[in-house]
Amino acid sequence: MRTCGLPYKKLLLTIFILINFSVTVTAQRIATGKVLTEENNPVAGATVFISNTSNGTETSSDGSFKIKLPTDRHQLVVFSPGFSPQSTIINSDQAIDNLLITLQPTADPADAVYQIDRSHWRKHEQWFRDQLLGTSDYASSCVIQNPEVLRFLDLSGQNIRKVIALAPLIIDNKKLGYRLTYQLEELRYDYVKNQCQFSGFALFKDLEGSDKEKKRWEEARYAVYKGSLMHFMRSLYAQRLPENGFEVRRLEKRVNEEKKKLAESMYRGFNVKTSAPSAVDGYTAENHRRLLEQDDTLRIFSNHLLSGDSIAKRIDSATTLLEFNGYLAVSYFKAETADEFQRQFPFEDTKQQSEMLLWHRRPVMLASSGAYYPPADLLIGGYWGWREKLATLLPNDYQPPRN
Numbered sequence: 118m119r120t121c122g123l124p125y126k127k128l129l130l131t132i133f134i135l136i137n138f139s140v141t142v143t144a145q146r147i148a149t150g151k152v153l154t155e156e157n158n159p160v161a162g163a164t165v166f167i168s169n170t171s172n173g174t175e176t177s178s179d180g181s182f183k184i185k186l187p188t189d190r191h192q193l194v195v196f197s198p199g200f201s202p203q204s205t206i207i208n209s210d211q212a213i214d215n216l217l218i219t220l221q222p223t224a225d226p227a228d229a230v231y232q233i234d235r236s237h238w239r240k241h242e243q244w245f246r247d248q249l250l251g252t253s254d255y256a257s258s259c260v261i262q263n264p265e266v267l268r269f270l271d272l273s274g275q276n277i278r279k280v281i282a283l284a285p286l287i288i289d290n291k292k293l294g295y296r297l298t299y300q301l302e303e304l305r306y307d308y309v310k311n312q313c314q315f316s317g318f319a320l321f322k323d324l325e326g327s328d329k330e331k332k333r334w335e336e337a338r339y340a341v342y343k344g345s346l347m348h349f350m351r352s353l354y355a356q357r358l359p360e361n362g363f364e365v366r367r368l369e370k371r372v373n374e375e376k377k378k379l380a381e382s383m384y385r386g387f388n389v390k391t392s393a394p395s396a397v398d399g400y401t402a403e404n405h406r407r408l409l410e411q412d413d414t415l416r417i418f419s420n421h422l423l424s425g426d427s428i429a430k431r432i433d434s435a436t437t438l439l440e441f442n443g444y445l446a447v448s449y450f451k452a453e454t455a456d457e458f459q460r461q462f463p464f465e466d467t468k469q470q471s472e473m474l475l476w477h478r479r480p481v482m483l484a485s486s487g488a489y490y491p492p493a494d495l496l497i498g499g500y501w502g503w504r505e506k507l508a509t510l511l512p513n514d515y516q517p518p519r520n
Contacts, residue, residue, distance in 0.1 A: 148207070150216030151180045152195055160220055163197035164298070164320065168204065169488065170514045171321040186213065194300070194318045198284060199223055202300050202318060223283075241269055245280060248306055248313045250288075251506030254457050255341065258292035259508050280304040289324065290508060293341065294334030296322045299507065316493070321512040335518065341509045342517050344449035344469050346501055347487035354437050354485050356425045362451035365428065367419040368444035368472055376413060418446055429483060439489065440480035447471045447501075454500055462503075471501035486513040 152160040159180025166173030167186065176182045186193075186207065193216075196202040200220035207213060242264050250256040266284045271277075282301040289296050297319055304315035326334065342348050344362065352361040428441045449469040453459075459467060474496040475481065481489045489495060497505060 148213040168192040250508040256508035262287040276308040350487035364448040365423040368446040369417040437483040471499040
C-alpha cells in the first residue's frame with residue numbers, strides 16, 4: 118500500500134458531460150430527413166451533425182438533409198438560430214430514412230436572471246475560459262469569437278455559478294487547427310466542492326492553413342491524444358492498457374486524521390499575542406508546515422494492477438461495459454505532466470496521475486471511438502480533471518498517425 122497526502126483539493130474535479138456518444142466503425146449508412154418548425158414549415162440552413170465529430174451538414178431550402186452515419190449507436194444533433202437544439206440517439210436497428218425532426222422556438226433566456234455587471238465582463242470571461250477551455254497552453258491559443266452570447270448566474274446562498282449560451286459558441290483552436298461550433302447546454306461550478314460540470318454538443322471543422330501549419334496541427338493533436346481520456350478509453354476497449362502506457366489501480370480515500378487532529382490542536386492552542394499557533398500536543402513548527410501542506414483527504418493506492426477485463430466487459434461486437442466500485446487511479450507512464458501543469462502545481466508529482474469514479478454507481482457503455490454513455494455518470498479528477506477541457510478536446514473520429 119502507498120499513501121499520498123498531496124494537495125489534490127487544488128485539482129479541479131470535472132464532470133465532463135460532452136453529449137457525444139457515437140460508435141465509430143467502418144460500415145457507413147446514409148440518414149435522410151427533414152427539419153421542420155412546430156407549424157410544419159421547413160427550416161433551411163439548420164446544422165445537422167453527429168455530436169463530437171467533424172461529420173456535419175446543413176439543411177436545404179426545403180429543410181431536407183442527408184448525412185453519413187457510422188453503424189450502431191450515435192447522437193444526431195440539430196440546431197438553428199432561434200430554436201432550441203434537438204438531439205436524438207439513433208440505434209443500428211432504427212429506420213434512418215425520412216427522419217422528421219421538429220424544432221421548438223428558443224425559450225425566454227431570462228436575461229433578468231442571467232446577468233453580470235458589464236464593467237466586470239473581462240473578469241467573468243476569463244473565469245469562464247478557465248472552466249471551459251482550461252488553463253493549459255492549448256487554452257491560451259483558443260479564441261472565443263462570440264463571448265457576448267454568454268449569460269451568468271450566481272445562485273444566492275448555494276455557492277454555485279451557472280452559465281448558459283444564447284447561441285452556439287464559435288471557438289477557434291489555433292494550436293490544434295480546429296474551429297468548434299459548441300452548443301453549450303449549461304456550465305455549473307460548485308465553489309464548495311471545487312467541481313465543474315458542463316454539457317454540450319461539439320461540431321469540429323479543420324481550420325484552413327498551409328502544409329507547414331497542418332503538419333504542426335497533426336503533431337499537436339497527437340501530443341494531446343497521448344495519455345488522454347480518449348486514449349485510455351480506446352485502450353481499455355481494445356484491452357491494450359499496458360501496451361499503450363496505462364496502469365490502473367484501486368484508490369481509497371480517507372480523512373486525513375493527523376491533519377484534522379492538528380487543526381483541533383491549533384484551535385485550542387492559538388496564541389493571540391503572536392497570532393501564530395504554538396507548539397501544542399507535541400506538534401512542532403515543522404509538523405505544522407508539513408501537515409498543512411497535505412490534503413484533507415489521504416489517497417491510498419493499491420499495489421495490485423488491475424487488468425482491463427476486470428473493469429470492462431464486452432457485451433457485443435461494438436460496445437463494452439465499464440463497471441467498477443469506488444475510485445480508480447489511472448497512471449500514464451509514457452510521458453510526464455505538461456510543463457504548465459508543473460508550473461501551476463509545483464508540489465505535484467510529474468507523473469500523469471488521474472482518477473475516475475462512477476458517479477451514480479452504475480456502468481457506462483464504452484465505444485471503440487473512446488466515447489462513453491451516459492457521460493454524466495463518469496467523474497474524472499487529478500491530471501485529467503485539469504487537462505480534459507475543450508481546448509484539448511479531439512473529435513471522436515480522430516485517428517492518430519500509424520507508427
